Amino acid sequence: MKKKSCRPYLYLAPSIAVIGLIVIFPILYTGYISLTNMNIYHWFHPEFVGLQNYAKAIFVFDSGFLSALLRTVLWTGINMVLQMVVAYIIAVLLNTEGLRAHKFYKTILMFPWAMPGYVSILLWKMGMFNNEYGLLNQWLGKLGLNGVRWLDGNVSAFLSCTMVNLWLALPFMIMIIDGALQSVDKSYYESATLDGAGFFTKLGKITIPLVRPVIAPAVVITIFTTFKQFDIVYLLTQQQGSKTGADIHTVITYTYEKAFVTNNYGYSAAVSVLIFLLLILFSMFTNKELKEGYR
Amino acid sequence: MKYRKRIGLFFLNIFFILICLLCLIPVLYALGISLNGHNDLLSSNVSLIPQNVTFDNYRCVLFEKPFFLWFKNSLILSAFTVLISILVAVPGAYALSRKRFRGRKMILNLLILLNAFPAILSMFAVYRILKPLGLINSFTGLILIYIGTMAIFGLWNMKGYFDTIPEEIEEAGEIDGAGDFQLIWKIVLPLARPSIIVTAVMILIYVWNEYIFAVTFITSSGKYTLAAGLYALQATDYTRNWPVFSAASLLVSIPVLVIFFCIQRYMTSGLTAGGVKE
Numbered sequence: 001m002k003k004k005s006c007r008p009y010l011y012l013a014p015s016i017a018v019i020g021l022i023v024i025f026p027i028l029y030t031g032y033i034s035l036t037n038m039n040i041y042h043w044f045h046p047e048f049v050g051l052q053n054y055a056k057a058i059f060v061f062d063s064g065f066l067s068a069l070l071r072t073v074l075w076t077g078i079n080m081v082l083q084m085v086v087a088y089i090i091a092v093l094l095n096t097e098g099l100r101a102h103k104f105y106k107t108i109l110m111f112p113w114a115m116p117g118y119v120s121i122l123l124w125k126m127g128m129f130n131n132e133y134g135l136l137n138q139w140l141g142k143l144g145l146n147g148v149r150w151l152d153g154n155v156s157a158f159l160s161c162t163m164v165n166l167w168l169a170l171p172f173m174i175m176i177i178d179g180a181l182q183s184v185d186k187s188y189y190e191s192a193t194l195d196g197a198g199f200f201t202k203l204g205k206i207t208i209p210l211v212r213p214v215i216a217p218a219v220v221i222t223i224f225t226t227f228k229q230f231d232i233v234y235l236l237t238q239q240q241g242s243k244t245g246a247d248i249h250t251v252i253t254y255t256y257e258k259a260f261v262t263n264n265y266g267y268s269a270a271v272s273v274l275i276f277l278l279l280i281l282f283s284m285f286t287n288k289e290l291k292e293g294y295r
Numbered sequence: 296m297k298y299r300k301r302i303g304l305f306f307l308n309i310f311f312i313l314i315c316l317l318c319l320i321p322v323l324y325a326l327g328i329s330l331n332g333h334n335d336l337l338s339s340n341v342s343l344i345p346q347n348v349t350f351d352n353y354r355c356v357l358f359e360k361p362f363f364l365w366f367k368n369s370l371i372l373s374a375f376t377v378l379i380s381i382l383v384a385v386p387g388a389y390a391l392s393r394k395r396f397r398g399r400k401m402i403l404n405l406l407i408l409l410n411a412f413p414a415i416l417s418m419f420a421v422y423r424i425l426k427p428l429g430l431i432n433s434f435t436g437l438i439l440i441y442i443g444t445m446a447i448f449g450l451w452n453m454k455g456y457f458d459t460i461p462e463e464i465e466e467a468g469e470i471d472g473a474g475d476f477q478l479i480w481k482i483v484l485p486l487a488r489p490s491i492i493v494t495a496v497m498i499l500i501y502v503w504n505e506y507i508f509a510v511t512f513i514t515s516s517g518k519y520t521l522a523a524g525l526y527a528l529q530a531t532d533y534t535r536n537w538p539v540f541s542a543a544s545l546l547v548s549i550p551v552l553v554i555f556f557c558i559q560r561y562m563t564s565g566l567t568a569g570g571v572k573e
Contacts, residue, residue: 005396011386011389012390015384021424030416093311098300099304109314110559114552119525119544120322126541130537135320230507242530252413252416256415275416280408280411
């Protein structure tokens with residue numbers, strides 16, 4: 001009997017060992033680094049500086065952390081709303097009765113999901129947004145308009161990133177909402193129509209309540225991925241050697257830059273810890289959906 | 296009424312054709328550019344490309360850059376990562392799904408939490424930890440990182456699927472005297488195939504597409520993966536040579552595209568993370 005009780009731990013040991021080494025220990029170590037002044041000059045013997053790095057991130061407004069955080073929240077909000085609305089409209093239209101090519105369209109719409117993310121982003125950067133030979137500016141040129149330097153200004157770069165994120169993230173959302181819509185019993189709509197319910201009544205009284213529990217976990221997970229999005233902002237505007245001049249750091253690219261570009265490891269670690277605490281807080285609020293989502 | 300409906304469907308089809316085009320445009324444009332030896336739109340960098348020959352951009356990618364070497368590296372890395380991750384995660388997921396033991400709840404909650412943590416944030420700490428172990432610029436180090444990052448996903452995803460397999464089948468096997476190993480090998484694995492396939496493919500695609508850890512932890516370009524190589528090239532050589540870059544991008548993407556569309560039918564059942572249940 002005693003042998004049996006230790007077997008689960010044996011099975012879990014390899015996973016725990018590797019997660020411990022690569023994920024947990026580095027997080028704890030990051031916590032330690034955040035309390036020191038480790039940087040390029042203090043690589044081997046960093047000094048303990050207490051909460052100084054945290055104070056700098058939170059109370060010195062010029063540090064850029066708070067504005068990056070605000071921008072990230074804005075980024076997550078705008079992207080989630082756009083994604084949900086557009087994906088919902090497309091999914092509903094896909095489920096129109098009599099649309100024979102439904103499967104075909106859906107397969108093509110999944111394409112951006114299948115492409116390697118970094119390739120798509122770079123193709124957008126070089127093919128669509130490029131100032132001279134990008135497709136967008138070519139179109140503008142044909143219309144007789146001046147080209148826009150898409151990735152240079154803060155606002156236009158932010159919008160460009162949103163566009164790319166929408167393009168990348170829609171397939172997953174469409175798949176989720178499409179699946180949820182198909183799980184709704186059609187007879188509800190029939191009887192609602194008989195009772196004289198209009199489009200919005202049906203939407204508010206039938207579709208949304210029935211679809212919500214099915215898509216909630218996926219939505220929460222997408223909020224996390226949008227918040228954590230690194231590749232789009234980094235590859236489009238912040239790449240080392242080809243910065244475009246737009247400052248649209250999200251918290252993740254901000255932390256990356258503090259560690260790997262300006263080599264301010266202690267400060268960067270403090271910011272990492274702050275972000276982690278925020279994510280813990282948020283996942284406590286959404287614990288139920290997350291568990292559902294990963295089940 | 297019927298007539299009106301038909302017109303509606305007609306416009307709906309036009310709408311979807313437009314949306315699909317919009318969806319494919321960056322890729323179609325890249326394809327066009329990559330096949331086009333001379334393009335008057337590219338006057339600024341046309342001198343770099345041999346004119347008039349259609350597949351020259353592809354030849355350039357394949358033979359003038361260490362494409363095959365990087366391809367081989369990507370294959371090695373993803374094969375080892377997938378194999379070891381599955382070997383590590385299957386028993387773990389089985390224990391989490393079937394056994395009740397102290398600390399189980401805590402482990403599950405911890406996994407959710409860790410999954411929320413963006414790996415990039417602790418990248419520097421990982422670097423400092425692997426450096427004294429001599430695991431920088433080595434495949435072993437990179438494979439370890441990938442396994443550690445994907446083990447969380449693997450555990451959750453497969454545990455979730457194991458939960459949906461009725462326990463009675465195993466109980467029957469247990470009565471017949473089968474041990475845990477036999478139970479997993481003979482009963483659970485065959486039943487859980489969709490989930491294992493999707494998990495393996497997701498890990499494979501992750502390794503294939505991962506570039507930021509690869510360029511940070513691998514310092515010699517001879518050990519780059521395809522993703523790292525392509526990333527490094529676009530930052531240097533290809534910045535001004537968009538046709539060659541498009542050719543390279545498409546070549547790198549093809550294996551992933553093929554695999555993705557092959558397993559698409561398993562996607563909904565194998566990836567419960569979507570929240571879509573059968």
